[in-house]
Structure formats: structure tokens, C-alpha cells
Amino acid sequence: NPAGRAMSSSAPASTVGSSSSNIVDHLQRPNTFDVKTSPSAHAELNAVANERSKVWEDFTELPSGMLSRLFDQLHRTRWVVPVLPNQELEGLMEVAIVLIKRGTDKTSKFFEGFLEKGLQVAFDKLMNDEAMKDWKIEIHRFIWLSVARFFIMFTEKMRRTLEAEDFHPAYWKILQYAMSSNSRFHMQNFGRKADFLQLEFDSNELMLYTSINTVEEVHQRVLQLWLLLLLSYFGKIGGFTLMRNFLERNVNETTKITDFIDWLRPFASCSLLLKPAVITETFGPTIQVAVARLEHIDDKELKCEIVKSDLNESPYVELAKVLQSLVLVNPEMIHLGRQMQFFSLRYILRVLQVAPFAGRIAALEELHVVLHNAASEFRQQELVISMNDLTEWLRKQHLIEILVRDNLHHPAYCERLERVFRVLLERNAITVEDMDILWNVQREKHDVIQRNVHDLIAKLVNGLNNVLQEHLFERMKESWANSSSRQRTLLLDLIRRIGVDFSSLTEKELTIRSLSLLWDLFHDERLPVEMIDAALEAHFNVLESAVPAEELRRLYIERCIDELLLDSVFVLPALKHMQRLMTLMPECDYSTGRKITRAEYIATVQQDTELCSRLSKNVALYMEKVRNAVNEKPHVYAVIENANDLVFVGRYTHSDNLRIRLSFLHFLLSDGQLWLMTPQANELWDALIVRSVFEYERTYGFQLFGTMQDQEDIDPKALDQLFTSRILKLPVEMLNEEGFSCFKTFWTAVNKKHSKLFQPTEGMSHYLMCDFDLEVSEHVI
CATH class of the missing domain: 1.25.40 (Serine Threonine Protein Phosphatase 5, Tetratricopeptide repeat)
Structure with missing residues (x-):
């Protein structure tokens, strides 16, 4: 590529190569350019405007050879814009100024092509190319001079005519490139001083047209000084006055919107200056x-x-x-x-x-x-x-x-x-009314819309103020009452997500609101069991992710115990929920920092609330309800043999009522490393076995006591008393296979306790007799 030209890939050297031929025979191009400092304020700019154009006054048309070379250089893959003195860009612009002054530019067969395919393309590249940062400062200086030369060309056109139709669109496009404060050229030279232009200028002239208000500011403020000088020069050569005259002539109520844009956009792009x-x-x-x-x-x-x-x-x-x-x-x-x-x-x-x-x-x-x-x-x-x-x-x-x-x-x-x-x-x-609009938009809409609205709310909820948060939770609670099963499932997922996503200490209030709402929602006697379980599942998920969680978990464990004390219809889901919450505590402490284990936690709850005692009382209370129901309608229950078909209280079957209560008791004893004390053991034996209504309870009771004894969940001090006062006094006709198995377990345990039986190896099914006088041997015989 020839040196001395603005190129797309690298900054040109400061010499002119031989590839650009002479513009006119009598004018020889110098081998190197030598820019001299101007002795007066606008000497070089005046030369651009006046003296230099005299060289081109004999031209009556744009030189076709020069124009072809410019087009060729602009449209190469590695394009070139010849911006040095006497190169194609300067020469063609000078000839164009001559033609404009004569008024022959409109009849020139090359002029429109030069504007559209030459000058506009050249200035687009000069003002906006990415490789500009690599160009030498001399090239930036000559680009600046080319912009000033275009200002002359533009103002000369306006002096010749103010008719809008006489201006090719390229004039306005190039003017925008030249004046835009955001162009790469002006940004690249954002902080450069005027010294780099090798020009002298009058500070007072800057104050006439630009945002600079004092002479001191010129020397203090160097930002975009190059562009400020261009704007000042545009005003000095009559640009703003001519522009005002042009607009006065062409603007009216029927002016096209696009014309307003073309005429005003160049100046809007530098309006701050x-x-x-x-x-x-x-x-x-x-x-x-x-x-x-x-x-x-x-x-x-x-x-x-x-x-x-x-x-x-x-x-x-x-x-x-x-x-x-x-x-x-x-x-x-x-x-x-x-x-x-x-x-x-x-x-x-x-x-x-x-x-x-x-x-x-x-x-x-x-x-x-x-x-x-x-x-x-x-x-x-x-x-x-x-x-x-x-x-x-x-x-x-x-x-x-x-x-x-x-x-x-x-x-x-x-x-x-x-x-x-x-x-x-x-x-x-956002107001409460706005939240209502957002919430109501999902009503009776497709599942996808409901999910997207819920997703939107879940993402925004932490940005709501307290009033909006409270109103949102009220709307969710209202919607629950009138929603279908599918809609309730979506609603639960929304509440769960709010509680889980914003469970950190800084957003604890959202977690508390979510937990409180979920707790309230499942307290609906009309809800199906599956929906109750879903609500508590969401509640568990929130508590599982809460940070810190101990205080909140203990709060809801106490609320579950309250359900037990009230013997409400929600006892069973509350017990299942309480068990899951307790399992969140670690079984063992593997960390270096001391954390309470599950056994210690359950023991603490037991100590504070006497949970095992309250649970055994609740079992006895439930069995009393069963006896009363059967006594009132014996003919109804007499024909039902399967406990899974019996429903006495609420919507849970008889087997579920016993299984959930007693499974939770077994969990407390085993995971909490607790013992079933004598009063509770007697109470459960009487309720399930002595006063059983159906054989199902006796069988379940025998299995339960046998398992608890095998796992040593019953207080050793209660063993003798329970065996003699309860098991031995049970009528033999009430025993079934599980009953005999239970009797055997306790009889063996009593004799082991009194050292009359010995088990050689743990886990073996046979024992050695240490004494022929076994406890209650007459019952065995």
C-alpha cells in the first residue's frame, strides 16, 4: 500500500510513494510533506478556503482518472483514503468547490457519483474506522484539514443555493460524520491539544460559537478541542448563518420528518459543544x-x-x-x-x-x-x-x-x-392497585401464563416494600379459597419459591411471611389429604433452606405440638411434619464447630414439652373416640373388616391414625435415645390392647411393644411392672400370634434382667438357663 494514506490496517508512514500519479503535469508532488506552523490564527485554514483553490480554477469537470483512482482505493479489501496534500481526496474536493462556486456541479456528470460513492465513503472510513488508533498523528491532522475543507464545500454550496432539492443526501451524511462527537476520530483525539494540529487559533473566536465561555477555559479544557476548533471554523465561514437561512427557506408545516432529521442531526450530535x-x-x-x-x-x-x-x-x-x-x-x-x-x-x-x-x-x-x-x-x-x-x-x-x-x-x-x-x-x-392488576391478569388463563406470572412475582417480591409484600400475601391467601387443585399446586410452588429463594438473613421477613401463609393454608378441613401434604411439603422446603433455621424450626415444632394438645383434625399431618423437621438435625456431630445432634435436640424438646406423654395421651384419646363411634353405630362398623376402610375422625383411615401417631412415637424413642416411661407404657397398653375395639389395634399394639422392647426403647425400670401388671393379666383369649410373640419377648427380657437367662452371643435366638426358677415359669408351662 502507498505510504502517506489513511489505511484500514495500519497508520501510514510520513512519506508519499510513487503509486499516486501527478494531478497536473506542472505540479510536482513533494517527496515528503513538510507542515509549517502557521504564523497567523487561521493562515492554513484560509489557505484551504482561498489560496489553494486557485490551482484548480481551470477545471470544468471532476478529473475522471483521479476519480477512478479514488474509487479503486476506497473499495479495496485493504482500503486506502489518500488524505495528504495534493492527493486524490484533496484534489477532487478542491475541484468540487470550484464547480460549486460556478454553479456547474449540478450539470457535472461525475459530481453525484463523487459525493455518493467517493466523498461519503471516504469520510465514513476516516471518521469511524477501528484501525484509527494505529494511524500516525500526521494522518489525523490531515483528516482534520479534510473536514475543514468539506465545511468550505458545504458552505459554498449554501451560498450558491438554499433550495433543499439541490442538496444531495450525501452532504448531510458527511456533515453528520464530521460533527459527531461520538465518532471514532473525535474520540481518538478527545484529549489532544491544538499543538498537534500545528495551527494557531484565536481563543476569542472559540467563544463565539462553542460552549467555551472564557479564554482561560481554552487552556484549562483540552477535551474535544479539535472538534471545538472545527465548529468554531464552521461558524467563522458563515456555516450557522447559512444554515439558519436554509431552514427559514425550506421548513414549513409540510416538511418531511426525514428532512428534519437530515438537517438537524449533524448539529444535535455535537450540541453539548x-x-x-x-x-x-x-x-x-x-x-x-x-x-x-x-x-x-x-x-x-x-x-x-x-x-x-x-x-x-x-x-x-x-x-x-x-x-x-x-x-x-x-x-x-x-x-x-x-x-x-x-x-x-x-x-x-x-x-x-x-x-x-x-x-x-x-x-x-x-x-x-x-x-x-x-x-x-x-x-x-x-x-x-x-x-x-x-x-x-x-x-x-x-x-x-x-x-x-x-x-x-x-x-x-x-x-x-x-x-x-x-x-x-x-x-x-408500583402501587397496591398495580399489584392487583398483575395478580389478576393470570385469572382463568392458560397454565403457561400462570407459571410465567408467578415466576415474575417470585423474582420481584424482594423488591416490594412492606405494604406491597403484605398485600401480595393477602391476595395469595384469597386466591387459595377459590382455586382449583391445579391452581393451588401452582400457588404453593410460588409461595415455596419465595420462601426458599429469599431465605437469607437479610431477607428473613419473606421467609417468615411464606411460612406463616403456608401454615395457614393447610388449616382447611375441606382440603384433600394430598393438598395438605403438598402445603406442608412446601413448608418443609422453606424451613429446610432457611438461614439461620433453628429458631424457626423450633417455632413450628411447638405449633405442631399445639395441634397435638388441641387434638385438632390436623394432628396427623402435624406429627408427620414435626418428624421431618426433627430429621433436619444431624444424627452425629461431624463438624469441628459444636452443633446440637438430633438426639440432643429431641431430648431438649421432650424435656421442655413432655412430648411423649402428650402423644400417648392423644393415642388414648383417639381410641376413646373410636370406641364411642362404634358403640353409637355398631351395625355400620360390624361389617367392615379392613382397617384401611374404617374412618372415624377426619379424612384419615383408622390404620393411618394409629400408624402415624405410633410411628412418630417410635421415632422419638429411637432417634431421641429416649425411654418410654411406665405411665405412658401402661396408657398405651390399655388403649391399644386391653380396651381394643378391633383385633387390628391389639395386633398393632403387640407388634409395637415387641419392637420397642427388642430395641430397648422401654424404661428398664418399667419392665417388671409392665410385665406383671399388664401382660400377665391379659386374658389368654385376647392373645393371637403377635400376642404370644410379644409375651415371649417380655418374658425373655425379664429373665435376662434377673440373670436367669443368658444369651451367649448377641443376636442368637437361643439362651442358656442360669437358674431353673425362671420368672413366671408357670405361665410358660
Whole structure:
């Protein structure tokens, strides 16, 4: 590649190669460029504007050979923009200025192609190429001079004509490239001083057109000084005055939206660097016409129905943003900025209602940007609407109803919806009424919509304030009463998720609310057993993940014991739940830090509440209810032989009532390393065996006592008394196979205790007699 050119891959060297031929025979290109410091303020710029163009005055058309070389260099894979003095770009621009001054540019057969395929492409590459950081400073300087030369070309065109149709769209596009403060060229030279341009300048002239207000500020503020100098030069050569005249001639109530954008966008892109008075004088009347035009556009003209993916592709949105950029720097025009921001929001809400799905997604994302920007201290752009005013306006436009009206079956939509809600919640912009709208939208909807709404609520719940959280839990409780089994299952999953996902110490209140609601929900006598179990399963999941959990688990164990004391219809699920909660404690302490074991925990509960005693009393109480029921309706129960078919209390069978109560008792004794004391042993023996109603209870009782004795769960001090006062006094006709097995277990235990039988090896089924005078041998014989 020739040196001395702006290239896509690397910075050019400071020499000119031989590949670029001479522009005219009598003008020889120097072998090296030698930039001299200008002795006066704008000497070199004046040379660009006046002296240098005289070399090209004899041209009546753009040189075709030079134009072909430029096109070839611009469209190579490794493109080249020849920006050095006397190279193709400078030469063609100088000839173009000559043609414009003569007014022959409109009749030139190459001029339109030069603008569209040459100059516009060249400036796009010069101002925005990624490889710019590798270019040498000399190239940056000549790019700057090329921009200044284009300003001359542009202003000369305006001096020649102010008719809008005489301006090729490329003029406005190149002007935007040149003035955009966000272009790579201006960002690359963001902090460079004017010294690098090898130019002298008058600080006072900068203050006429730019945001610099004092001479001292010029030397203190070096940020974007290169662009400030360009804007000052544009004003010095009459650019702003000509632009004002152009707009006065062409702007009216019928001006196209796209024309407003083309004419205003270049200056909006650098508005923060311009003096507010310049903006007002140059663009003020045009801005007012454009704002009025947008304000009076009806929904039909907005054509939101065809928005597909990017809202910024809409000329209405783009014009609103352009106008905002121009007015925000001027306090006198702030009210117009408010109107434009509200117009943008109106457009977003309209898209949310009528656009295809992709358009609605884009609208949600744009709405989130607007809200986030309004709520953030570090804004991406200035706002003239406070967050309070913004949310109040959105509420009057029924924002929440619009957001949740459709598309809730799409996870992508709900994901973006969450971001919008979260910003609103952060600013306390969600009311109780808004929560009602969100909650009610799932009514009688498809399962997918209900799940997505629940998922949205679960993600947002930690952002709700106390009032909203309390209201949400009230709504969930209300919904439970009138919901189907499927809906209740979904609701339980939501409550469980809230309790589990936000179970940390800092969000403990949500865990407490979830646990309390789940506890209340299962206390419904009309609920099927399966739904009660599901509610307690969710309750267990929350307690299982709670941090810290000991206090909460103990609280609900005590509530389970309360159910036992009240002998409520929820005794059985409460006992099952209590057992599961106790299993959360570790069986052994394997950690270095001392933690209470399961046995110690159960022993503590037993010591504090006398749980075993209360449980045995409850078993006896239940059996009394069974006897009373059978006595009242003997003919009904006489024909029922299977205990699984008998139901005396609530919705649990007779076998379940005994199995759950006695299994829990066995769990307490074994895992808690407790003994069944004499009063409780006697009470259970009498209730299950002596006063049994059906043979089922006796059989179950024999099996239970035999197992407890085998596992040494009965207090050794109670063994003799239980054996003599209960087992030996049981009428023999009440014994069945399990009864005899139970008798054998106790008889063996009593004789072992008195050292009359000896078991040689633990686990062997036979014993050795140590004494012929065995205890109660007459009963065995």
C-alpha cells in the first residue's frame, strides 16, 4: 500500500510513494510533506478556503482518472483514503468547490457519483474506522484539514443555493460524520491539544460559537478541542448563518420528518459543544415547527403496527431524540424537551399495544432504558422530566395494564417485563392497585401464563416494600379459597419459591411471611389429604433452606405440638411434619464447630414439652373416640373388616391414625435415645390392647411393644411392672400370634434382667438357663 494514506490496517508512514500519479503535469508532488506552523490564527485554514483553490480554477469537470483512482482505493479489501496534500481526496474536493462556486456541479456528470460513492465513503472510513488508533498523528491532522475543507464545500454550496432539492443526501451524511462527537476520530483525539494540529487559533473566536465561555477555559479544557476548533471554523465561514437561512427557506408545516432529521442531526450530535444562543438563533424556529409536527401526529400515522425490532429505525423516534439533544442545552427550550420525551414514551406505549412480538420486545427494552436512565444518578442522557413526573404520566396512560395485556406466555417478554418492573419498584412507583392488576391478569388463563406470572412475582417480591409484600400475601391467601387443585399446586410452588429463594438473613421477613401463609393454608378441613401434604411439603422446603433455621424450626415444632394438645383434625399431618423437621438435625456431630445432634435436640424438646406423654395421651384419646363411634353405630362398623376402610375422625383411615401417631412415637424413642416411661407404657397398653375395639389395634399394639422392647426403647425400670401388671393379666383369649410373640419377648427380657437367662452371643435366638426358677415359669408351662 502507498505510504502517506489513511489505511484500514495500519497508520501510514510520513512519506508519499510513487503509486499516486501527478494531478497536473506542472505540479510536482513533494517527496515528503513538510507542515509549517502557521504564523497567523487561521493562515492554513484560509489557505484551504482561498489560496489553494486557485490551482484548480481551470477545471470544468471532476478529473475522471483521479476519480477512478479514488474509487479503486476506497473499495479495496485493504482500503486506502489518500488524505495528504495534493492527493486524490484533496484534489477532487478542491475541484468540487470550484464547480460549486460556478454553479456547474449540478450539470457535472461525475459530481453525484463523487459525493455518493467517493466523498461519503471516504469520510465514513476516516471518521469511524477501528484501525484509527494505529494511524500516525500526521494522518489525523490531515483528516482534520479534510473536514475543514468539506465545511468550505458545504458552505459554498449554501451560498450558491438554499433550495433543499439541490442538496444531495450525501452532504448531510458527511456533515453528520464530521460533527459527531461520538465518532471514532473525535474520540481518538478527545484529549489532544491544538499543538498537534500545528495551527494557531484565536481563543476569542472559540467563544463565539462553542460552549467555551472564557479564554482561560481554552487552556484549562483540552477535551474535544479539535472538534471545538472545527465548529468554531464552521461558524467563522458563515456555516450557522447559512444554515439558519436554509431552514427559514425550506421548513414549513409540510416538511418531511426525514428532512428534519437530515438537517438537524449533524448539529444535535455535537450540541453539548455549541453555545446555546447559537442553537437558539440557528435552529429555534425549526425546532418549534418539528415539535408541533410530532405533537399533532395521530396513532395511525405513527404506523406502530409495522415496527419489528428496532424502535430507532422509526423516523419519529429518531427526530424526537434529535430535538431533545438540541433543546436540552438551552434552558429556554427545556419545555420542548419535555414534550419530546413524552412523545417518545407515547410511541413506546403504542408499539407495546399494536406491534408484532419483536417490536414489543424492542419497546420493552427501550422503556427500560428510559426508566433506568431516569432513576439512575449516572444517566446516559440528560432528562428534563423527573422520575415522579414520569411515573405519574405513565400511570395515567395505564402503563401496567398495557404491559400485562398480552405476550405473558413468552419467557422473553416476561424477562424484559421484570426489568421494567424492577426499576419501577426501586423508585416506589408500583402501587397496591398495580399489584392487583398483575395478580389478576393470570385469572382463568392458560397454565403457561400462570407459571410465567408467578415466576415474575417470585423474582420481584424482594423488591416490594412492606405494604406491597403484605398485600401480595393477602391476595395469595384469597386466591387459595377459590382455586382449583391445579391452581393451588401452582400457588404453593410460588409461595415455596419465595420462601426458599429469599431465605437469607437479610431477607428473613419473606421467609417468615411464606411460612406463616403456608401454615395457614393447610388449616382447611375441606382440603384433600394430598393438598395438605403438598402445603406442608412446601413448608418443609422453606424451613429446610432457611438461614439461620433453628429458631424457626423450633417455632413450628411447638405449633405442631399445639395441634397435638388441641387434638385438632390436623394432628396427623402435624406429627408427620414435626418428624421431618426433627430429621433436619444431624444424627452425629461431624463438624469441628459444636452443633446440637438430633438426639440432643429431641431430648431438649421432650424435656421442655413432655412430648411423649402428650402423644400417648392423644393415642388414648383417639381410641376413646373410636370406641364411642362404634358403640353409637355398631351395625355400620360390624361389617367392615379392613382397617384401611374404617374412618372415624377426619379424612384419615383408622390404620393411618394409629400408624402415624405410633410411628412418630417410635421415632422419638429411637432417634431421641429416649425411654418410654411406665405411665405412658401402661396408657398405651390399655388403649391399644386391653380396651381394643378391633383385633387390628391389639395386633398393632403387640407388634409395637415387641419392637420397642427388642430395641430397648422401654424404661428398664418399667419392665417388671409392665410385665406383671399388664401382660400377665391379659386374658389368654385376647392373645393371637403377635400376642404370644410379644409375651415371649417380655418374658425373655425379664429373665435376662434377673440373670436367669443368658444369651451367649448377641443376636442368637437361643439362651442358656442360669437358674431353673425362671420368672413366671408357670405361665410358660
